[in-house]
Amino acid sequence: MLDLQNVFVKYQPGDLPALNDVTFQAERGEFICVLGRSGAGKSTLVRTINGLQRPSSGAVTVSGKNVAMLSSKEQRLLRADIGMIFQHFQLIPRLTARQNIYTGMFGRRPSWKNLAGIFSTADHRRASEAIESVGLAGFEQRRAENLSGGQKQRVGVARALVQNPLMLLGDEPVASLDPTTSNEIFQLLTDLHEQQDWLTIVNVHNIELAKKFASRIIGMKDGKIVFDGSPAEMTEAE
Ligand code: ADP
Ligand code: ADP
Numbered sequence: 001m002l003d004l005q006n007v008f009v010k011y012q013p014g015d016l017p018a019l020n021d022v023t024f025q026a027e028r029g030e031f032i033c034v035l036g037r038s039g040a041g042k043s044t045l046v047r048t049i050n051g052l053q054r055p056s057s058g059a060v061t062v063s064g065k066n067v068a069m070l071s072s073k074e075q076r077l078l079r080a081d082i083g084m085i086f087q088h089f090q091l092i093p094r095l096t097a098r099q100n101i102y103t104g105m106f107g108r109r110p111s112w113k114n115l116a117g118i119f120s121t122a123d124h125r126r127a128s129e130a131i132e133s134v135g136l137a138g139f140e141q142r143r144a145e146n147l148s149g150g151q152k153q154r155v156g157v158a159r160a161l162v163q164n165p166l167m168l169l170g171d172e173p174v175a176s177l178d179p180t181t182s183n184e185i186f187q188l189l190t191d192l193h194e195q196q197d198w199l200t201i202v203n204v205h206n207i208e209l210a211k212k213f214a215s216r217i218i219g220m221k222d223g224k225i226v227f228d229g230s231p232a233e234m235t236e237a238e
Contacts, residue, residue, distance in 0.1 A: 008021060036205065149178075
């Protein structure tokens, strides 16, 4: 469902490429952790997959479609198929947890109705289910700005969940959280991954988290893939 072929990304002529000949395929059901130090290219990889960053050369294909060739409507549908979670959560601070979760439903059919905050009974039910499944029951009326970091990321995950995506992409989703909370968020992602049969791709710089939760680890350095295998194979390579 995801195919990258010889992808290069160069931000400036003369710069070293942020992605340097990246090739890999991934399918639903895989839980991939992309490991690498700051500057390795992890964020660029995420943005290249969701179509925010155009490859300088090479091809990114999601569900058989070349991401660089999409019309703006197809772009929007692609974004709706990709749930995103972020290091700094990207919530709207003054909206409640529940209201933030509704913003995940805008992508697929943006209309005056949902922009005006008018959602169907089915939408309300979907939001309630998402709140329940990320463990936020009781906090849904609290403003995002008044939630803890872990709770904020739970809102982020619920916002992705109501999109009903094919793929969940995380750009360092636990980099702002303490170790215990990071572990809880990874456990939540793992549980949802199993229920939803997503393709999950999450950037981390913590090797222990990657080894504990990933089905596959992609190691990056200087824009290149330097490791691609299971956690057990990674342990052998060390
Ligand atoms: P990571 O997420 O692993 O920290 P990034 O993808 O953010 O890595 O960065 C990879 C390289 O690309 C770094 O050298 C970084 O400085 C550079 N880079 C990232 N974003 C930009 C940008 N918008 N403009 C120019 N250079 C960038
Ligand atoms: P963080 O620092 O929290 O990791 P960034 O500020 O690096 O997040 O955000 C990464 C990029 O993703 C930004 O350019 C942002 O505009 C973009 N972005 C925000 N929301 C979405 C979304 N729902 N889908 C795709 N891209 C998004």
